[in-house]
Amino acid sequence: MSAAAGAVIDARSGQAARREHILDAAESCFVRNGFHRTTMQDLAREASMSPGNIYRYFDSKEAVVLGLAERDRERGAVLVEAMERAGDKRAVLMGVLARFFLEISREAAVLRLDLWVEATRNPAIADLVERGDEEGRVWLTEMFDALKTSPDCDPAALFDAIAPLMKGMIVSRALSPGYDARPAVAQLQSLIKAGLSGALALPPADKEAGR
Amino acid sequence: MSAAAGAVIDARSGQAARREHILDAAESCFVRNGFHRTTMQDLAREASMSPGNIYRYFDSKEAVVLGLAERDRERGAVLVEAMERAGDKRAVLMGVLARFFLEISREAAVLRLDLWVEATRNPAIADLVERGDEEGRVWLTEMFDALKTSPDCDPAALFDAIAPLMKGMIVSRALSPGYDARPAVAQLQSLIKAGLSGALALPPADKEAGR
Incomplete structure (x- = not known):
């Protein structure tokens, strides 16, 4: 490898490393103070960089959140x-x-919760959250469709059945330091197992009586 | 009734009505701008009252949230x-x-989500949220204990099984204007039915394999 090519690669990996470093700093700030309260200034301070330098990598807080979402997606x-x-x-x-769900950190769960709230008021974040949710929905329903063992399996209905449970685990993780996700994970797996074999026939929700 | 007694009652119901009016204004402000961003000044403006007058009823934002929680409890x-x-x-x-869960308004769901996030950073709110959750937990486990039809019913385990699902419904309601809670409510009722009859035997959560 020529010295010039080596320098280009060094610069690239240096840039990638700095991006990672900013994303780590952002995660800390958002978890500590919330997305809304965190400024690009705070991010720069946390990352020990100048604000101008931060803006070379991300031009807004929304871009930082997008970067975090992409990183999550790559890790997944x-x-x-x-x-x-x-x-x-x-x-x-x-x-x-x-x-x-067993391994999600409290920090990641708090960040998710924070973005959900922000999404109720900030269209750019709502858009990001919706895109992420939609990707998850498509991936899971495709998996269900590929794995179903009965024509009675309705992948879309199965997704709808597990979605609130998955969201709820994240809330519980964010709120309770000692939260044990195992019962809810077992429930999730039971639901999926029942759903794939076409046995998820839930009774209609009953508003007035309990039979 | 003497005129004096009538005046006392009028004053009392006037005070109660004003309290209600402030709580309504607070709900609107919190949902629109979030708990953290809302100031007592904002509350006063929304309620068309002077800040000094607001402070006669509630001495802090936390007290307003406490008032909202009490009102919820009374309505429940x-x-x-x-x-x-x-x-x-x-x-x-x-x-x-x-x-x-079928009737909770989007506003109420957003407010709940907001308080959960605030609870991760504000000990006074964390305390309020925890007390509310604890009350719900005690009420439900007592109900399960009174209603169980089998000695195999474990009221505490049943509560743990439904808690994330209930939280998740609130998140879904807050995030999606068109959210239909019926499948999740049916699932909740099924879980409770199974739990009360001692048939909630969930398999242990399986981290590595899907059988």
């Missing part, structure tokens, strides 16, 4: 790939979901 | 009482839960 893809090499698709799906 | 108690007069306890429980 690496996890799925590693598990796909190891076993069958159904085991992969159950394992990926379980690991995600 | 009225609902439970009305339903208890109408039918048996199990139907009451299922009906109260269904009505709550």
Whole structure:
């Protein structure tokens, strides 16, 4: 490799490293003070960089959140790939979901909760959250469709059935330092198992009586 | 009734009405701008009252949130009482839960989400949220204990099983204007039904495999 090419690669990996460093700093700031309260100034201070330097990497707080979402997505893809090499698709799906909810850090959960609230008031963040949710929905319903063992399985209905449970685990993780996700994860896996075999026939919600 | 006594009652109901009016204004402000961003000044403006007058009723934003939580509690108690007069306890429980999650307004859901986030950073709010959650937990586990039809029913485990689902419904309601809670409510009722009859045996959460 020529010295010039080496320098280009060094510069590139230096830039990538600095991007990572800013994203780490942002995560800390957002978790500590919330997305709304955090300024680009705060980010610069936390990253020990000048504000001007930060703006070379991200031109707004929304761009930083987009960067965090992309990083999450890349990490998720690496996890799925590693598990796909190891076993069958159904085991992969159950394992990926379980690991995600059992291992999600309190910081990541708080950040997610914060972005949900911000989404109710900030259209740019609402758009980001919606795109992320939509990607998750498409990935999961495709997985369900590929894995169903009965024509009675309705992948879209199965997704609707598990979505609130998944959101609720994130809230519980954010609120309770000692939260144990295992019962909810087991419930999630049971629902998916029932759904794939077409046995998710839920009774209609009953507003007035309990039978 | 003497004129003096009438005047005292008028003054009291006037005070109660003003308190209600401030709480309504607070709800609007919090939903629009978030708990953190809302100042007592904003509250006064929204309620068309002087800040000094607001402080006669509530001495801090935290006190306003406490007032909102108390109002929720009173409304809930009225609902439970009305339903208890109408039918048996199990139907009451299922009906109260269904009505709550089917009818919760987007505003109320956003406010709840906002307070959860605030609780991750503000000890006074964390305390309020925790007390509210604890009350709900005690009420529900007592209900489960009274209604169980099998010695295998574990009221505490049943509560743990439904808690994330209930939180998730609130998040979904806050995020999606068109959210239909019926599938999740049906799932909640199924879980409770299974739990009360001791049939909630969830498999242990499986992190690596999907069987």
